[in-house]
Amino acid sequence: MKHEVVSNSNAEIVRLENAHKIYQMGTQDVNALAGITLSFTRGSFWAIMGPSGSGKSTMMNILGCLDHLTSGRYILEGQDVSTLDDDSLSELRLRKFGFIFQSFNLIAQLTVQRNIELPLYYLGWDGGRSAERARVLAQKIGLEERLKHRPAELSGGQMQRVAIARALANDPQIIFADEPTGNLDTTTGEQILQLLVELNELGKTIIMVTHESYIAAHAKHRLYMLDGLVERIDGDD
Amino acid sequence: MHQIKIVRNILLGIENLLLHKLRSLLTTLGIVFGVGSVVAMLSVGEGASKEALDSIRKLGSNNIIINAIKSIDDEAASTTRTRMSIYGLTYKDHVRVVETFKTIRQAAPVKLIRKEGRLRERALELRVVGTTPSWFELVQRPVIAGRVLLPSDENDRVPVAVLTEFGARRLLATENTIGQPLRIGGDYFEVVGIVKSESGQASNIQIPDQEVDAYIPISVARTYFGDVISRRTAGTREREMVELHQMIVQVNSTEDVEPTAKGIENMLKRFHKKKDYHISVPLALLRQAEATKRTFNIVLGSIAGISLLVGGIGIMNIMLASVTERTQEIGVRRAIGAKRRQIISQFLIETVVLSIIGGLIGIGMGVLVPSLITYFAGMPTVITLESIVLPLVISFGVGIIFGLYPAVRAAKVDPIVALRHE
Numbered sequence: 001m002k003h004e005v006v007s008n009s010n011a012e013i014v015r016l017e018n019a020h021k022i023y024q025m026g027t028q029d030v031n032a033l034a035g036i037t038l039s040f041t042r043g044s045f046w047a048i049m050g051p052s053g054s055g056k057s058t059m060m061n062i063l064g065c066l067d068h069l070t071s072g073r074y075i076l077e078g079q080d081v082s083t084l085d086d087d088s089l090s091e092l093r094l095r096k097f098g099f100i101f102q103s104f105n106l107i108a109q110l111t112v113q114r115n116i117e118l119p120l121y122y123l124g125w126d127g128g129r130s131a132e133r134a135r136v137l138a139q140k141i142g143l144e145e146r147l148k149h150r151p152a153e154l155s156g157g158q159m160q161r162v163a164i165a166r167a168l169a170n171d172p173q174i175i176f177a178d179e180p181t182g183n184l185d186t187t188t189g190e191q192i193l194q195l196l197v198e199l200n201e202l203g204k205t206i207i208m209v210t211h212e213s214y215i216a217a218h219a220k221h222r223l224y225m226l227d228g229l230v231e232r233i234d235g236d237d
Numbered sequence: 238m239h240q241i242k243i244v245r246n247i248l249l250g251i252e253n254l255l256l257h258k259l260r261s262l263l264t265t266l267g268i269v270f271g272v273g274s275v276v277a278m279l280s281v282g283e284g285a286s287k288e289a290l291d292s293i294r295k296l297g298s299n300n301i302i303i304n305a306i307k308s309i310d311d312e313a314a315s316t317t318r319t320r321m322s323i324y325g326l327t328y329k330d331h332v333r334v335v336e337t338f339k340t341i342r343q344a345a346p347v348k349l350i351r352k353e354g355r356l357r358e359r360a361l362e363l364r365v366v367g368t369t370p371s372w373f374e375l376v377q378r379p380v381i382a383g384r385v386l387l388p389s390d391e392n393d394r395v396p397v398a399v400l401t402e403f404g405a406r407r408l409l410a411t412e413n414t415i416g417q418p419l420r421i422g423g424d425y426f427e428v429v430g431i432v433k434s435e436s437g438q439a440s441n442i443q444i445p446d447q448e449v450d451a452y453i454p455i456s457v458a459r460t461y462f463g464d465v466i467s468r469r470t471a472g473t474r475e476r477e478m479v480e481l482h483q484m485i486v487q488v489n490s491t492e493d494v495e496p497t498a499k500g501i502e503n504m505l506k507r508f509h510k511k512k513d514y515h516i517s518v519p520l521a522l523l524r525q526a527e528a529t530k531r532t533f534n535i536v537l538g539s540i541a542g543i544s545l546l547v548g549g550i551g552i553m554n555i556m557l558a559s560v561t562e563r564t565q566e567i568g569v570r571r572a573i574g575a576k577r578r579q580i581i582s583q584f585l586i587e588t589v590v591l592s593i594i595g596g597l598i599g600i601g602m603g604v605l606v607p608s609l610i611t612y613f614a615g616m617p618t619v620i621t622l623e624s625i626v627l628p629l630v631i632s633f634g635v636g637i638i639f640g641l642y643p644a645v646r647a648a649k650v651d652p653i654v655a656l657r658h659e
């Protein structure tokens with residue numbers, strides 16, 4: 001069963017092999033991931049669904065290199081990242097990933113522009129070039145005139161759009177979105193999702209956690225989780 | 238390229254601190270006062286010890302000064318009606334000292350005389366010093382007009398007088414007075430010169446310039462006025478016999494100062510039944526003053542150290558709170574790809590910038606306070622380059638030391654945990 005997913009096709013971007021994540025809660029072990037094997041192809045758009053506590057966020061964190069597996073392997077673009085040290089993982093996130101969170105996670109003290117520029121700062125871009133890129137991205141999300149504003153002065157939808165612009169600043173290969181519409185109303189949620197669909201059409205791989213099936217319907221594939229395992233998969237292809 | 242990045246990081250740090258102006262200011266207050274008090278105390282201490290050291294230095298580091306003192310039992314004896322107290326240094330002492338010690342380059346005897354004096358219409362009690370020409374070489378005073386005493390004045394007992402600047406002022410004498418007769422007691426002296434007066438000597442060791450009006454050759458003083466001083470106070474007739482009130486001895490080199498002083502002491506001990514003299518060694522006093530200054534600096538350093546420690550802990554405390562408060566920010570930065578050491582340097586730069594700003598404000602205060610002290614209390618203060626550079630270096634160090642722990646704590650923030658709790 002494992003081997004049919006484990007192909008060495010160029011199209012594969014991430015692969016989990018018998019991935020376990022065990023949290024120790026006192027004397028009790030919580031199997032947040034209980035031996036997952038899966039593979040996502042480049043340019044795909046996945047919606048991860050499942051009841052609360054089924055391990056969706058845990059899997060996202062693993063795939064986003066924010067966390068280590070307890071056992072098993074995680075192969076990113078053919079490279080086993082399970083053994084990488086903290087600095088290398090930071091470097092991976094910096095160059096390959098973009099993150100979008102349910103609670104936006106913009107830095108309150110920084111202006112929209114500075115928030116968008118954040119990945120570029122760590123990439124070592126100079127100020128002028130960063131500002132130009134921030135402007136282009138802000139234009140793309142329709143918030144060009146808000147560059148000097150602080151997050152508190154924006155609506156939820158606008159904040160999430162800024163978060164998307166920030167996630168795009170480093171031109172990532174994969175965008176991880178953990179319940180990106182969770183804090184937004186339906187209309188705004190739809191708008192945000194439209195942005196993600198467009199990005200996917202431009203070739204970005206998108207992995208998104210959601211509870212809403214109408215949101216998940218926009219993805220090309222859906223993966224249902226239950227108790228740390230993949231329950232089922234359905235897709236448009 | 239790398240430098241540009243550091244500058245940018247510092248600018249970002251300042252930008253961040255400016256977001257919380259009041260808190261940043263309060264945070265750095267400990268450093269402000271710590272550094273401020275260091276600078277202020279250093280400059281006051283430096284000023285005080287400089288004054289003390291200068292006054293001792295003015296006595297001459299190669300000099301030994303021997304003063305005549307009235308011993309205590311003598312003091313008691315002189316209250317009885319007509320007894321005459323005899324004490325102090327003698328002409329013989331002077332000759333013996335000069336002849337015995339080969340290390341002595343020159344020596345000057347000092348004899349104090351108080352007599353009624355008159356210059357033209359101006360009459361007042363004069364304070365006259367009888368001495369030899371050597372005095373003017375030992376205690377260097379610039380000549381304002383005329384000349385100082387000459388060996389021929391001394392040898393030929395020429396009645397001449399050299400006025401001090403103070404004396405000239407009291408007697409209303411000017412350059413034109415030179416050549417005119419000055420009456421001292423019952424005798425006339427020709428005014429031959431005026432020398433500059435200096436203030437700020439250690440008065441208990443040397444006779445201060447402002448307490449002398451004129452110098453005359455000691456040979457003349459001795460023949461004209463003798464050695465007995467009688468004073469009438471409240472019906473009591475007090476008579477004293479003092480040959481010399483003071484001797485100033487200059488040795489050839491600094492190394493000779495202490496052995497010679499010891500030798501003189503032993504010699505005087507042999508010829509004086511009572512201890513009616515006191516030997517002062519400016520060099521020893523200088524060393525003592527320097528030692529005192531060192532002790533003072535150590536005490537000062539400890540106080541400064543403690544206040545900076547308190548300031549540093551204050552900064553650390555606030556930075557730790559700031560780390561907790563900014564957990565989410567740190568999580569975001571880490572998720573985006575910031576390495577641990579980049580988080581460390583971000584917080585470290587903030588702390589260092591904060592403490593250096595505190596240090597700069599403190600230096601400003603520490604410079605202002607001493608000038609106010611000088612202005613209002615007239616106390617001398619000295620601001621040295623050290624007293625500014627040192628606190629700056631220290632506040633940088635404080636920033637590094639007390640910023641390190643909060644920065645490391647910040648870098649240890651787990652992005653997953655940070656991003657989950659909202």
Ligand SMILES: Nc1ncnc2c1ncn2[C@@H]1O[C@H](COP(=O)(O)OP(=O)(O)OP(=O)(O)O)[C@@H](O)[C@H]1O
Nearest residue numbers: 023024025030032051052053054055056057058059
């Ligand atoms: N840091 C942790 N320590 C202990 N247990 C944890 C930790 N993080 C997650 N868990 C547990 O792991 C399981 C999976 O959690 P996870 O956050 O992945 O669920 P989820 O599917 O994202 O749920 P939700 O839809 O509510 O966000 C849960 O039982 C949770 O309690």
Ligand SMILES: [Mg+2]
Nearest residue numbers: 056057058178
């Ligand atoms: Mg979750």
